[in-house]
Amino acid sequence: MTMISSCGRGTSFSCFSCLALLLVLHCHQINRIHGQKSDSALTVVENTDGGGGGGGDGEEEKEEVNLKVVQPTEQWQSLKPGQAVPAGSHVRLNLQTGQREVRLGEEQLKYWTQEHQRDTKETGSFFSPDELKQAMKKIKEDLNPVSKDPDQQASIYRPLEELKRDMAQLDLLLETDVQIMRRLLEQFNSSNSTAEQRMNILLELEYLVHQVDNAQTLCSMGGLQVILEGLNSSDLRLQENSAFVLGSALSSNPVVQVKAVESGALQTLLTVLAIAQPLRVKKKVLFAVASLLRNFPYAQHNFLSHGGLQVLSELFRADGGGVLRLRIVTMLYDMISEKELISQAGLDLVLDAAHDERVRQYSKVSLDGELLEKGWCSLVPQLLESTEHDYREKALRALLAMAPMCLDQYRSDSSLMDSLLSLRDQYQHMVQSEMILGEENSYFTELVELIDALQVKMKTK
Template sequence: MHIKNGKVRLKMALILWYLCLHLVCTNTEKFPTALTIKEDLDDLNIEEDAHDSDPEDMEVFYPTDKWQTLKPGQAVPAGSHVRLNLQTGQREAKLGEDEGLKLKYWTDGKRQGMVNQNAASFTHQELKEALKKFKKEADDVSIKGSAQARFRSMDELKKDMEALDLLVETDVQIMRKLLSKLGSSNSTVDERVTALLDLEYLVHQVDNAQNLVSMGGLQLLTDALNNTDVRLQESAAFVLGSAVSGNPAVQVEAFEGGALHKLLTLLATPRQMSVKKKVLFALACLLRHFPFAQSRFVRHGGVQVLGELFQANGAEALRVRIVTLLYDMITEKELISQHGADDPPGSAHEERLRQYAEVPLLPMLAEQGWCSLVPELLDSPEHDWREKALRALLTMVPRCQTLYQQNPKLITSLSDLQKQYQELALTEENLGEEDGYFKEILALVDSLVGKMHEATMGVDILHYQNS
């Protein structure tokens, strides 16, 4: 009995000795009580998952408030309670009473760290969690700073929206205000001119031009054309031309409102050339692709009005515009005739052909002396003027061929131009421009000379046969 009790006492003494030895060893493996984190957190390689396996983590015991079995070789954090389970013979550990880990985070400018207030050690997992926390805070600050730089506050946005609400107006609202200013007797001439220029910018759009008609704008333009102020006349003609350009609906409205008669009157009566220049622009826009208006233009003496303007003193700058208008009307009719050759009877194109057939422009040009007027543009030093004159002369060959042959000045001019443009075309070719501008003009000269020679040969053959 005494021997048995002695063995028990010896066993208990060995256990107490083992526990004391273990406590001494664990207390000597303390970490520093504070940790300072590097300022550049992006250089730290922090695992995103706190529970990822790590070779070092396998040797460290993470105590809780309940007893857990220790594995061989596992280190126990300081402050933990350790016991030996007499029934299983295994060591167990848990957190000390009221000694749970309490971390205090601190910052000093750009520096930051943490302190364990209850214990003097940190586990490897605790260090990783703390570093992740610091990095997250740094990322949040960076994102917040970049967002503030990119986006404005709600108050600022509201102020901007309020300012926009005051400025946003539809074209219809703007046009209504401009027309009101144009028609007001209280408006000055400068205000009316400004209103007209603003209208000219808007009526280039098809819908705006049609809205101008529905708002009574055409009548206001006519009133401005009748005004004695030169600036109002110019601006009104400019707006009218822009409104009817490429807009058939507005062309019809303007024509029915007497625009053609008004424009011809302005061209035929004494006016400043600056006014006639804008009026000629409006006339060209009104007649283009509008055969009914073209027929009325010819019948109401339009060709004669343009002929008188062509020969007027100080109208040199308008000559090329007049010839261009006539050329456009001639070629437009020819192109329509060629395009509609295969159209079925009763088509819309057939109606257009019928309308163009009622425009006797070429006979009227020959009758009004244009076969001699157009060649005068060849004396101009401007290549552009010469080009337009040559194109017009070519389109007028069917009616003016005989008169061309009887015009010695035209024959001399063509000979001189042929030599000049041969040299210019050769210079272009030497510079690597195979299809240059001067070569194109030379082709026009050669074509006109060729047609005149063909007519001469035909006359000679006819004379030979008759003899």
């Protein structure tokens, strides 16, 4: 008050001097307050360009104040007035409570270790700006682990030969499929190999020959001859696994099919089928025969000329369980359908040399006459006696395919007529039950349609 009145009277202090003195006192009061521990937000001033007032030496200026920082969690928590939050935190305003809430994301939270939390408890939960900056720097480095340095990026991609050398030093070896198959054949032919080891080798080969190139390479290595020797083995397990490997190698692989026929594989397979063998062996051998004949008229011609249908008819009659019957009928249906499709394609397409050759080869497959002669017109209907719907379906499709050659025998077979009538009533009832439940276009509807089609053919003269 004295200074104000003195300023007003124009005595020893001028008005400007009075204002300056008041400003000094105010700054002193601010400094005194900032000297105490504060719960206000963290403020960091960093001068990185070396210019601007204050420091002419270009060094960084930092004002570090230890402030109370909110404890990070995965859940939203209320943020009290004056509390600081680490960089990277998610902050929102809760419209229901009117309070600010904070949460850390997963990437940031994983750096908030238990050890760090214990340290903060001991120090009163205060963090310096450098600590927060280092944590965020670590997060950014982990989020971008690949260096932008071209030399480091190039080191990630290394030639295969270099990797092989490095792994050889670690007693590791990278083998190609060709090397693996060569090693397996050597082990199989070794006199020290046991029957159990040879069985495991065949299973490994079966896995590899699903690839077309591997199957062809195995043949070129002499593997086909090894498999055929396994089929002639007295060990039933080796016979079974050898047939399994052969069937997988032949599937959709014309190159291997040709080599197999030239190597006498078909005769070996038929011989195994003709000899009394356990069911598991015959199933695998039938798989190999079907793979050899599929889409290969030359093999089908040899199959018929070597009495293949006679061997299959004996198997069909001896099989009481129906498993082999199903496979045999499916195989016959495929052979009939292939020949029919080739002849139909010739009516619509412009013929080329390859198609003409296939038609010529299929013309040599006298399948119709052989089926009629070997009594298959009366054998296939026996599959309808099965209780399995799938067995019946395969039988109906085969009977339709054989109808052009077997109609006379179908009409004279009273048991076949009775079976068709009984099956139609059964499946029609199933269809009606499904329609009540709101199901349409069911599997049983398809079976009814197959029966109707066969009955129409039998009534047509």
